[in-house]
Amino acid sequence: MDQTNLLTAVRQYSRQQHEPAWLLALREKAVAVYARLPLPKFEKINYADWPLEDFTRPTEQVSAEPSADLGAGQQFYSVGDTTIQLSLPTEAIEQGVILSDLRSAIQTHGDLVQRYLMQKALQLGDDKLTALNTALMTNGFFLYVPANVVLKAPIEITQYVDSRQAQNFFNHSLVIAAENSRVQVIQRLKTLGAGAAIAHLLVEVIAEADATVDFAGIDALSANTTAYLNRRGVLGPDARLNWELAEMNAGRVVADFDTELKGRGSEAQVKTIAIATGQQTQGIDTRVTNYGQKTTANIIQRGIILDAAALIFNGIGHIVKGAHGAKADQENRLLMLSSKARGDADPILLIDENDVEAGHAASVGRVDEQQMTYLLSRGIPKPVAERLVIRGFLAGVITELRSQRLRTELNSLIERRLTDEH
Amino acid sequence: MSTLVIKDLKVAVTENEQERLILKGVNLTLKTGETHAIMGPNGTGKSTLSETIMGNPAYRVVSGSVQLDGVNLLDQTIDQRARAGLFLAMQYPAEIKGVTNIEFLRAAINARRADDDQQPVTEFLAQLDRNLALLNMSDSMAERYLNEGFSGGEKKRNEILQLLMIQPKFAILDEIDSGLDIDALQVVAKGVNSLKGPDFGTLMITHYQRLLNYIVPDYVHVMMDGRIVKTGGPELASTLEAEGYAGLRDELGLTVALTDDDVK
Numbered sequence: 105m106d107q108t109n110l111l112t113a114v115r116q117y118s119r120q121q122h123e124p125a126w127l128l129a130l131r132e133k134a135v136a137v138y139a140r141l142p143l144p145k146f147e148k149i150n151y152a153d154w155p156l157e158d159f160t161r162p163t164e165q166v167s168a169e170p171s172a173d174l175g176a177g178q179q180f181y182s183v184g185d186t187t188i189q190l191s192l193p194t195e196a197i198e199q200g201v202i203l204s205d206l207r208s209a210i211q212t213h214g215d216l217v218q219r220y221l222m223q224k225a226l227q228l229g230d231d232k233l234t235a236l237n238t239a240l241m242t243n244g245f246f247l248y249v250p251a252n253v254v255l256k257a258p259i260e261i262t263q264y265v266d267s268r269q270a271q272n273f274f275n276h277s278l279v280i281a282a283e284n285s286r287v288q289v290i291q292r293l294k295t296l297g298a299g300a301a302i303a304h305l306l307v308e309v310i311a312e313a314d315a316t317v318d319f320a321g322i323d324a325l326s327a328n329t330t331a332y333l334n335r336r337g338v339l340g341p342d343a344r345l346n347w348e349l350a351e352m353n354a355g356r357v358v359a360d361f362d363t364e365l366k367g368r369g370s371e372a373q374v375k376t377i378a379i380a381t382g383q384q385t386q387g388i389d390t391r392v393t394n395y396g397q398k399t400t401a402n403i404i405q406r407g408i409i410l411d412a413a414a415l416i417f418n419g420i421g422h423i424v425k426g427a428h429g430a431k432a433d434q435e436n437r438l439l440m441l442s443s444k445a446r447g448d449a450d451p452i453l454l455i456d457e458n459d460v461e462a463g464h465a466a467s468v469g470r471v472d473e474q475q476m477t478y479l480l481s482r483g484i485p486k487p488v489a490e491r492l493v494i495r496g497f498l499a500g501v502i503t504e505l506r507s508q509r510l511r512t513e514l515n516s517l518i519e520r521r522l523t524d525e526h
Numbered sequence: 527m528s529t530l531v532i533k534d535l536k537v538a539v540t541e542n543e544q545e546r547l548i549l550k551g552v553n554l555t556l557k558t559g560e561t562h563a564i565m566g567p568n569g570t571g572k573s574t575l576s577e578t579i580m581g582n583p584a585y586r587v588v589s590g591s592v593q594l595d596g597v598n599l600l601d602q603t604i605d606q607r608a609r610a611g612l613f614l615a616m617q618y619p620a621e622i623k624g625v626t627n628i629e630f631l632r633a634a635i636n637a638r639r640a641d642d643d644q645q646p647v648t649e650f651l652a653q654l655d656r657n658l659a660l661l662n663m664s665d666s667m668a669e670r671y672l673n674e675g676f677s678g679g680e681k682k683r684n685e686i687l688q689l690l691m692i693q694p695k696f697a698i699l700d701e702i703d704s705g706l707d708i709d710a711l712q713v714v715a716k717g718v719n720s721l722k723g724p725d726f727g728t729l730m731i732t733h734y735q736r737l738l739n740y741i742v743p744d745y746v747h748v749m750m751d752g753r754i755v756k757t758g759g760p761e762l763a764s765t766l767e768a769e770g771y772a773g774l775r776d777e778l779g780l781t782v783a784l785t786d787d788d789v790k
């Protein structure tokens with residue numbers, strides 16, 4: 105689709121949806137920016153030939169509800185563009201918490217959406233794919249937690265990419281934790297159906313002063329789904345953001361998980377585990393930038409590579425000038441279980457201030473033969489022994505997860521991921 | 527009753543791309559119900575023998591056979607041999623971070639059982655508690671990562687814990703006494719002795735008579751230069767302790783160079 109056609113299609117969609125003028129203006133700007141920006145750069149990954157820019161004109165697509173209840177217990181459950189289930193505890197509603205899909209939030213909470221969408225965390229002009237998403241986004245979830253509200257139970261989100269029919273998936277979500285609020289979000293991303301799909305997912309997390317957000321992203325897209333994932337957080341003074349990310353996808357994925365520590369004293373933790381199998385490539389850029397004074401960034405990533413798969417962890421720690429007393433630490437480790445596996449764990453540190461602390465560790469290793477022999481010598485068959493070693497390797501991150509339930513969920517997801525294809 | 531028969535076993539290792547013959551024709555028959563000890567100078571091939579029986583791929587069998595109840599073990603992988611009933615308590619056990627002792631033991635036990643007959647957790651824990659108590663080990667040892675940060679003596683105890691949990695037909699104990707204090711030595715011996723019976727056979731490798739005071743062997747074999755050169759009863763160990771290997775070598779008229787020839 106050329107730029108003129110894209111612009112026409114975007115305008116048409118915006119009109120059909122009765123979108124406010126500011127949003128149409130944002131989309132129009134996105135189309136212009138899309139044309140001139142380069143693809144986001146992922147070191148050591150060449151994904152130029154992935155079909156990430158294959159799309160059709162945006163429409164309000166409807167997905168049939170699956171017969172099985174795939175969203176049991178979820179506060180938000182969607183398939184493709186269609187929101188199937190939406191619920192909040194009464195207590196949360198009474199405190200003014202808003203959970204809806206993006207499409208309705210634009211209509212009912214337009215002022216809030218306008219204030220945050222592509223304004224605080226992500227911005228137009230960052231890269232081509234973010235711009236494309238802004239031009240074509242049709243839905244997502246919108247969560248607003250007002251000042252001083254503390255939600256005890258997590259907000260659970262399950263979103264399916266619908267590959268039962270050919271359709272766009274440009275999803276865009278917002279999480280806003282206003283001053284001194286506290287919220288836990290679990291976002292699960294999966295594929296429904298066995299068709300091929302392209303998925304674009306953007307999530308913007310805004311943690312305002314003194315707010316705490318625990319955000320778990322469990323991505324388990326199918327082998328036929330090619331995806332661009334971008335989760336971006338921005339923090340106000342003394343805010344905290346804890347990312348817990350599991351990349352259990354079976355298809356090709358490039359992911360950008362970035363955090364901007366803007367407010368003085370803010371703190372981000374990023375814990376990532378990833379498994380790559382088969383012929384798959386997964387590239388994960390994790391960046392935390394310290395802007396504010398006395399800000400703290402901590403990245404821990406562990407990945408497993410099997411078969412002829414490739415997994416790349418680029419960890420980027422950036423301390424900008426003026427971020428006095430900032431700390432940035434990262435540890436990226438990969439374990440390869442096959443001689444055809446390819447892995448890179450690159451720490452990139454950019455330090456523009458003096459009175460700061462920065463550290464990094466990285467390794468790409470193979471299973472220790474002596475360890476394997478030891479396990480085998482106790483009668484444990486090779487595949488089980490490998491799974492034990494893998495589990496042990498990932499334990500460095502898993503045991504650090506805050507919720508026992510998530511730990512259990514991830515352990516069984518890992519087990520399934522490793523047994524499905526071997 | 528089970529029988530492990532080693533016949534004319536010749537084994538080579540490769541070092542700096544040079545192959546070197548270490549075992550030069552070992553013959554040995556073990557039956558369940560029996561306790562055997564192998565003694566011999568450093569570098570003579572004792573660990574090579576135990577690793578080869580277990581199937582460590584670093585050791586190449588040049589010729590000869592190893593059979594368990596008539597079944598050739600040399601075609602089998604390490605884990606198959608283990609499930610067939612062999613257990614090797616290693617001289618240098620590996621450390622595996624992230625895998626707890628408990629997880630590891632459960633995997634080892636369940637690997638010997640059918641998928642629909644896995645050991646119930648309560649039964650496992652009862653068995654574990656009993657064996658921890660027998661070996662004076664704390665519960666926390668079982669919850670720690672496999673051998674990670676264990677002292678030398680703790681590792682040895684942990685090998686015996688595995689032995690007690692797995693209950694193999696034959697246990698090969700490679701220098702299980704090295705690095706143990708006197709009390710620990712007695713505890714380890716108590717563990718091994720608790721398995722003694724008609725369905726369990728032991729092959730101990732040791733340098734010291736002392737272990738044999740606690741685990742009394744039926745047979746003592748002396749290995750020199752890749753061969754078993756003499757077999758006798760427990761008294762053979764005492765003779766060796768008194769006279770050293772050089773004496774035995776000269777008595778047998780062997781022309782083997784010993785590393786520490788000039789000691790006596």
Ligand SMILES: Nc1ncnc2c1ncn2[C@@H]1O[C@H](COP(=O)(O)OP(=O)(O)OP(=O)(O)O)[C@@H](O)[C@H]1O
Nearest residue numbers: 539540541548567568569570571572573574575584
């Ligand atoms: N994996 C290996 N690679 C290379 N050489 C080896 C290997 N294992 C053993 N050897 C060599 O084989 C010879 C016999 O070693 P082995 O460990 O079997 O001796 P041992 O009788 O157990 O000695 P010790 O009493 O010191 O334990 C030694 O010269 C040793 O260096």
Ligand SMILES: [Mg+2]
Nearest residue numbers: 572573574617
């Ligand atoms: Mg040895």
